[in-house]
Amino acid sequence: MSPSVYRGAQAWAIPIVLLAVWETSTRAGLLDPRFFPVLSDILVTAVDQLVNGRLGLDLVLTLQRLMMAFALAAVLGVAIGVASGRWRTVELLIRPITDTLYPLPKIALLPLFIIIFGRGEGAYVITAFATGFFQIIISTRGSVRDVPSDLIEAGRNFGATGTRFFTRLLFPAIAPGLLNGLRLGMATCLITLVAAEFVGAEYGLGAMIRRAGQQFAVEEVYAGIVLAGVLGLLINLAFRLVTPIVLPWQRPAQRAAGGQKV
Amino acid sequence: MRRALGEKWPLFVGPVFILLTWELLSRADVIRPTFFPPPTEILIRAGIIFDAGSGMGGDIIATLLRVLATIFFAVLIGVALGIAITASQWMERGTNTVLAFLYPIPGVLFFPFLTFLLGRTEMAIILTALVTPLIVMVLYTVAGVRSIDRTLLEVADNYGADGARRFFGILVPGALPSIVTGIRVSLGFTLIAVIAIEMVGASNGLGQFLWSNWQILRVTDMYVALLIIAVLGLLSSVGFDAVADRMLPWRRDVQGAQT
Numbered sequence: 351m352s353p354s355v356y357r358g359a360q361a362w363a364i365p366i367v368l369l370a371v372w373e374t375s376t377r378a379g380l381l382d383p384r385f386f387p388v389l390s391d392i393l394v395t396a397v398d399q400l401v402n403g404r405l406g407l408d409l410v411l412t413l414q415r416l417m418m419a420f421a422l423a424a425v426l427g428v429a430i431g432v433a434s435g436r437w438r439t440v441e442l443l444i445r446p447i448t449d450t451l452y453p454l455p456k457i458a459l460l461p462l463f464i465i466i467f468g469r470g471e472g473a474y475v476i477t478a479f480a481t482g483f484f485q486i487i488i489s490t491r492g493s494v495r496d497v498p499s500d501l502i503e504a505g506r507n508f509g510a511t512g513t514r515f516f517t518r519l520l521f522p523a524i525a526p527g528l529l530n531g532l533r534l535g536m537a538t539c540l541i542t543l544v545a546a547e548f549v550g551a552e553y554g555l556g557a558m559i560r561r562a563g564q565q566f567a568v569e570e571v572y573a574g575i576v577l578a579g580v581l582g583l584l585i586n587l588a589f590r591l592v593t594p595i596v597l598p599w600q601r602p603a604q605r606a607a608g609g610q611k612v
Numbered sequence: 613m614r615r616a617l618g619e620k621w622p623l624f625v626g627p628v629f630i631l632l633t634w635e636l637l638s639r640a641d642v643i644r645p646t647f648f649p650p651p652t653e654i655l656i657r658a659g660i661i662f663d664a665g666s667g668m669g670g671d672i673i674a675t676l677l678r679v680l681a682t683i684f685f686a687v688l689i690g691v692a693l694g695i696a697i698t699a700s701q702w703m704e705r706g707t708n709t710v711l712a713f714l715y716p717i718p719g720v721l722f723f724p725f726l727t728f729l730l731g732r733t734e735m736a737i738i739l740t741a742l743v744t745p746l747i748v749m750v751l752y753t754v755a756g757v758r759s760i761d762r763t764l765l766e767v768a769d770n771y772g773a774d775g776a777r778r779f780f781g782i783l784v785p786g787a788l789p790s791i792v793t794g795i796r797v798s799l800g801f802t803l804i805a806v807i808a809i810e811m812v813g814a815s816n817g818l819g820q821f822l823w824s825n826w827q828i829l830r831v832t833d834m835y836v837a838l839l840i841i842a843v844l845g846l847l848s849s850v851g852f853d854a855v856a857d858r859m860l861p862w863r864r865d866v867q868g869a870q871t
């Protein structure tokens with residue numbers, strides 16, 4: 351067996367065994383079906399709800415909120431992160447604010463945002479935005495700091511000043527760290543968004559799980575949780591596909607190492 | 613000292629500017645004081661923490677106990693599990709796939725399911741809160757064990773360190789810097805999960821206090837709860853770092869590689 355096939359086998363053996371055990375033990379009635387529905391039934395429910403039920407609408411709403419929150423967080427977060435990594439005064443100005451708000455659970459701000467923006471889309475988008483925003487500021491700042499100073503010196507001597515400094519020197523230098531930060535930022539956006547929907551929204555993936563829970567629709571609860579996990583995997587996959595396009599000069603081995611970071 | 617202060621003046625500009633603008637706009641009725649009470653009023657109102665009638669002291673203690681219980685179990689189970697699975701590549705890689713799938717799922721989503729099983733009990737709250745921190749602890753412990761120098765492990769093998777001695781003598785201390793960083797990350801997730809669960813399904817705690825005061829539009833009390841949650845967040849990050857750096861001075865060198 352080639353090493354990569356072997357690694358793949360190692361990565362998937364346990365998950366597949368677990369899924370098989372789940373499927374057979376629930377089919378055989380070893381586990382209480384009220385709490386542990388049959389795996390294939392969960393998948394059937396998920397597909398059925400997506401096609402016929404409200405789940406499709408919920409999912410589209412969640413994705414739409416996620417995109418808005420992430421786009422806003424990425425643009426503002428990278429801008430502020432680069433500024434505070436580059437200039438010490440900016441760093442000192444925003445440091446107390448990021449230090450206080452970064453560890454604050456953003457879900458606790460949901461009531462406040464509902465007061466400000468009303469019960470519309472705004473409150474959920476902003477709650478998710480707030481999570482990704484601080485995450486992206488902090489990781490971008492870190493990548494800017496990690497750029498070796500001799501690289502900056504050399505670049506300046508070769509005439510990378512003004513806007514060229516950012517487009518030709520700084521962004522290529524921080525790109526790997528930046529992409530990793532954006533990936534993490536998008537994942538945290540998703541986590542907070544679904545949690546916020548669970549707590550206080552009428553529609554959306556999180557709200558659907560809450561609703562199903564109140565109606566004791568166990569299969570739908572599971573279907574929702576599986577979908578949330580799949581969305582998280584899709585984010586990772588998307589960044590893995592985008593990375594070689596944005597960073598053609600990076601060797602695959604380096605890329606894998608960068609992508610593995612949690 | 614004076615020079616350090618002279619250089620660090622911008623540190624105070626941000627917060628002072630925001631709080632002052634908020635205070636003035638609110639006092640001048642530009643933003644509605646019913647929704648945005650002036651910060652000074654919130655601070656004065658914060659006295660209700662010590663007022664037994666408001667029950668807020670009890671809510672703070674309830675939240676703190678939940679956070680501590682969750683992190684305790686997350687560390688205990690997560691470190692043991694993390695070290696155990698590094699014994700086999702099949703276990704490690706396989707678990708990694710499972711955890712990569714579970715990690716981006718907000719822990720609070722497991723709450724309905726766990727309340728089916730356990731009812732609306734404290735146990736259901738803690739188990740729900742435990743999901744994400746446990747995953748984090750396993751991942752950071754595995755990374756910590758992987759970061760131990762191979763030679764160290766081989767020397768230990770040659771001198772016959774096995775079982776408990778290998779576990780407590782080499783694996784745990786070697787992985788400790790990564791484990792400590794994992795605890796810091798877990799604390800953040802624990803706080804998020806506990807507050808979120810309290811908002812939807814607990815009869816006490818800061819999250820419940822926040823949500824119920826928001827629903828009856830007692831906005832000032834809501835801000836007091838937010839303030840305390842912010843303080844807890846600061847303690848879990850900046851405060852934790854201060855303590856950890858003192859106890860494990862060598863951690864700083866490793867930290868960069870982890871976060």
